[in-house]
Amino acid sequence: MPAREKVIFEYxxxxxxxxxxxxxxxxxxxxxxxxxxxxxxxxxxxxxVGELEAVRHFTRLSQLNFSIDTHFYPLGSCTMKYNPKAxxxxxxxxxxxxxxxxxxxxxxxxxxxxxxxxxxxxxxxTGMQGVALSPMAxxxxxxxxxxxxxxxxxxxxxxxxxxxxxxEAAHGTNPASATMCGCVxxxxxxxxxxxxxxxxxxxxxxPNTAGIMLTNPSTLGVFERRIExxxxxxxxxxxxxxxxxxxxxxxxxxxxxxxxxxxxxHMNLHKTFSTPHGGGGPGAGxxxxxxxxxxxxxxxxxxxxxxxxxxxxxxxxxxxIGRLSAFMGNAGVLLRAxxxxxxxxxxxxxxxxxxxxxxxxxxxxxxxxxxxxxxxxERRASHEFIVTLKRQAREHNVTAMDFAKRLLDYGFHAPTTxxxxxxxxxxxxxPTETESKDILDAxxxxxxxxxxxxxxxxxxxxxxPHTMPVRRLDDVRAARQLDLTWKPxxxx
Amino acid sequence: MSNVPADLKYTRSHEWVxxxxxxxxxxxxxxxxxHALGDLVFVEVPDAGRAVKAGEACAVVESVKAASDVxxxxxxxxxxxxxxxxxxxxxxxxxxxxxxxxxxRPAPGALAAAALMSSADYEKFLAAEG
Numbered sequence: 230m231p232a233r234e235k236v237i238f239e240y241x242x243x244x245x246x247x248x249x250x251x252x253x254x255x256x257x258x259x260x261x262x263x264x265x266x267x268x269x270x271x272x273x274x275x276x277x278v279g280e281l282e283a284v285r286h287f288t289r290l291s292q293l294n295f296s297i298d299t300h301f302y303p304l305g306s307c308t309m310k311y312n313p314k315a316x317x318x319x320x321x322x323x324x325x326x327x328x329x330x331x332x333x334x335x336x337x338x339x340x341x342x343x344x345x346x347x348x349x350x351x352x353x354x355t356g357m358q359g360v361a362l363s364p365m366a367x368x369x370x371x372x373x374x375x376x377x378x379x380x381x382x383x384x385x386x387x388x389x390x391x392x393x394x395x396x397e398a399a400h401g402t403n404p405a406s407a408t409m410c411g412c413v414x415x416x417x418x419x420x421x422x423x424x425x426x427x428x429x430x431x432x433x434x435x436p437n438t439a440g441i442m443l444t445n446p447s448t449l450g451v452f453e454r455r456i457e458x459x460x461x462x463x464x465x466x467x468x469x470x471x472x473x474x475x476x477x478x479x480x481x482x483x484x485x486x487x488x489x490x491x492x493x494x495h496m497n498l499h500k501t502f503s504t505p506h507g508g509g510g511p512g513a514g515x516x517x518x519x520x521x522x523x524x525x526x527x528x529x530x531x532x533x534x535x536x537x538x539x540x541x542x543x544x545x546x547x548x549x550i551g552r553l554s555a556f557m558g559n560a561g562v563l564l565r566a567x568x569x570x571x572x573x574x575x576x577x578x579x580x581x582x583x584x585x586x587x588x589x590x591x592x593x594x595x596x597x598x599x600x601x602x603x604x605x606x607e608r609r610a611s612h613e614f615i616v617t618l619k620r621q622a623r624e625h626n627v628t629a630m631d632f633a634k635r636l637l638d639y640g641f642h643a644p645t646t647x648x649x650x651x652x653x654x655x656x657x658x659x660p661t662e663t664e665s666k667d668i669l670d671a672x673x674x675x676x677x678x679x680x681x682x683x684x685x686x687x688x689x690x691x692x693x694p695h696t697m698p699v700r701r702l703d704d705v706r707a708a709r710q711l712d713l714t715w716k717p718x719x720x721x
Numbered sequence: 722m723s724n725v726p727a728d729l730k731y732t733r734s735h736e737w738v739x740x741x742x743x744x745x746x747x748x749x750x751x752x753x754x755x756h757a758l759g760d761l762v763f764v765e766v767p768d769a770g771r772a773v774k775a776g777e778a779c780a781v782v783e784s785v786k787a788a789s790d791v792x793x794x795x796x797x798x799x800x801x802x803x804x805x806x807x808x809x810x811x812x813x814x815x816x817x818x819x820x821x822x823x824x825x826r827p828a829p830g831a832l833a834a835a836a837l838m839s840s841a842d843y844e845k846f847l848a849a850e851g
Binding site for chain 1: 757759760762763784785786787810811
């Protein structure tokens, strides 16, 4: 393994640089417009390195990457499933890249056609009646969804409905999004099998209920079996149902949230529809709605009149919750999702759901056979499942984090650790549809080997990773003494 | 095995409650709770003067693993939040029973009405939770 790469400032020498990147002298007129107090007294402390040094530095950094293109990533669609290269290739066509967002509709009919068809395909695969593409990521989509629910109740003059019910197995962003929309969050428990407790739900709904936010399959990796009952209870109480699409990968082409009774959904196009989103962006959190929420959709939306496409505006949707992003949202991400869906087609999308769940259940069955404890042993996995290492922590003092770190030494990225919070010492494992049986078997072999190490030489596991460019980081010290600024060493 | 002092009262959400001589109570999180959370990196305590209801979230403890709400065990008024913890969250890990989070003056009758456990019952509760 290569040694730790230095910070680029440490390569710096005064006066060194790449001549083609030296900025041009600003025209005097531009400087004159800047008030003196806003001008820099001295130049910023930027690293001064030659072009080749900069190239080598960043290339070496990229070689330290533990990426889906080099390793199995059991974080799954939650973080990064495999993005077929073709999606990127077509989205990088110069005709699409060079399109100006302010270009007249008549000059962008091809792009608008792609977006229109993407809206139509998303409607079909989710069973919703309308789709808006502009929210920039999942939580932004949640915000749009809850804002529409509130707008719906307000438009009916039902101003009391400000409570959003959130089961404890929901994503952490759900209560946050509801709060951002000015709602009050009511949390309800899930039962021992991982389903929403219907009695608690019945007790929680009432004349103040705006809606419920659900993830199905839930973060516990199981399908909410009584979802029709949940929908009936919430609808009879006058609330609406919000579907958090983070786990859509599990049901793609098999079950549609619209058919389960949901009124609004956000889709993480960057998860399920396979667009790159490492390092926090860019995402795309398109929203889909049933008939009741159609008037409130965020703008812009692409409409079709005859053979021509155009942006729908406030004139078309006077009750819209408004714009949530500049232009169309993350157009490049939307294009990649469109191409992905076109390449898969209807049958291909069904196979995504089938193989995602087949791979998860195969892995769960083999890990159970190897002696690991499933958090919900009676339940079939969705596209992901939870293993709890509570027993290993008790018997060998080897935690889920130790297993996760040791997996790196065996060439596997760690699964999600310590989420969901309901399950102690947990690993949330999601292989996704693109992994082969060979890889899944190798992962089970590595887990079994680590289990053996935990029994025989636990120090080896507790001290992992041993082969990575950095050893275990002191994340406690990093959080307590946050320091993100490079400072020059004191001159001798 | 967690440390559960016999002279304190406890909640199912892992807070401890200590009665002080002036009629107020001191509240913190239990040794079990600090151990489950791991090394704390952030603690937010309530301001004095805030009225809280039993079961209401009124403080936050955050580790690198998770952020958790701390719930008021008793209805009443906050008389002090521990100012030491903002700069020194690790004090809770070092000794969960001396690093109090808040002091509270119970509303009339609230102390008697609060669902608090004895140390023996809390130990049984911990054993059952596994």
